Amino acid sequence: MDQNEQVDRRAAMGAMALIGSGLAFAGAATAGQPESNSFLPIGWDAAAGEYVLPPLPYAVDALEPHLDAQTMRIHHEKHHAGYVRGLNAALKALEAARASGDAGLMQHWSKQVSFHGSGHVNHTLFWLGMAPAGKGGGGKPAGALADAINRDFGGFEQFSWHFQAAAKSVEGSGWGWLVHEPISGRLTVVQMENQQKLLMTGCVPLLGIDVWEHAYYLKYQNRRADYVAAFMNVINWGHVQRLYERVTA
Numbered sequence: 001m002d003q004n005e006q007v008d009r010r011a012a013m014g015a016m017a018l019i020g021s022g023l024a025f026a027g028a029a030t031a032g033q034p035e036s037n038s039f040l041p042i043g044w045d046a047a048a049g050e051y052v053l054p055p056l057p058y059a060v061d062a063l064e065p066h067l068d069a070q071t072m073r074i075h076h077e078k079h080h081a082g083y084v085r086g087l088n089a090a091l092k093a094l095e096a097a098r099a100s101g102d103a104g105l106m107q108h109w110s111k112q113v114s115f116h117g118s119g120h121v122n123h124t125l126f127w128l129g130m131a132p133a134g135k136g137g138g139g140k141p142a143g144a145l146a147d148a149i150n151r152d153f154g155g156f157e158q159f160s161w162h163f164q165a166a167a168k169s170v171e172g173s174g175w176g177w178l179v180h181e182p183i184s185g186r187l188t189v190v191q192m193e194n195q196q197k198l199l200m201t202g203c204v205p206l207l208g209i210d211v212w213e214h215a216y217y218l219k220y221q222n223r224r225a226d227y228v229a230a231f232m233n234v235i236n237w238g239h240v241q242r243l244y245e246r247v248t249a
Helices: 003-018 069-100 106-128 143-153 156-168 224-231 237-247
Strands: 174-181 186-193 204-210
Touching: 069 106, 106 204, 143 156, 143 186, 143 237, 156 174, 156 186, 156 224, 174 237, 204 237
Parallel strands: none
Antiparallel strands: 174 186, 174 204
C-alpha cells in the first residue's frame, strides 16, 4: 500500500468514525440515490480523497408544503456545502501543520474539524431522515423501532411530545436528536448546541432536526414550533428503522 492509499484509508476511516462506524448511513441507497464505488452516500469521495456534498435524495421541492423548496436549496447548496468546504480546508491545514511541525494553530484547526465535520454529518443524516409526506415520510415507526419507542418513552405520542419539546427549546442554534445509547441499549432524546456540543459521548444518532434559523426562517420566520411540528410530517421512519436495526444487530 503506497502513501496516498494509506492517507485515503485513514481519512475514510475517520469519516466512518464521525458517523458512528458507518451505522448512520445504512440504507442510504434506498432513500433515492444509488450507491457507487466513487461516490458513497456518506459524503466522502475516495478517489479525490476529500469530503463532498451528497445530493439530496429527492427533488428540492419534494417536501413541500412542510419544507419549502427555496429553503431546501439554500440550506443544501450553501450551508451544507460550506461545512464540506470548511472540513476539507481544516484537514488540509492540519496536514500542513504535521509536515511543518508547527502546532501554533492546532487548537483552532482541531475545533474547525469538529464543527465543520459535525455539520457535514448532521446535515447528511438530516436529508436522509426525511421523505415526501405520504411517500415514505410521516406516519409512525413500526417493528423493533416502534417497540423500543414504546419501551423507552411510554408510547409514540410521548416520544413525539418529548422530541418536539427538546427541539423547540434548544438555546440559540442547534439540533434535536433521537439517539441510541449503547451502554443501556435504550433510546433517548438529546439537544445539541451548534453542530456538535452536548451530544452524549458514544450515542449513535438516528434522527435529527436542524433548528438553526437557516433551516426554517424563510417560511416560518420566528415560529420554530410550527417548523418542528411540520417536520414530523416528513420523517422517513423506514430509514430510521434501518439505522436502529443496524445499530442493535
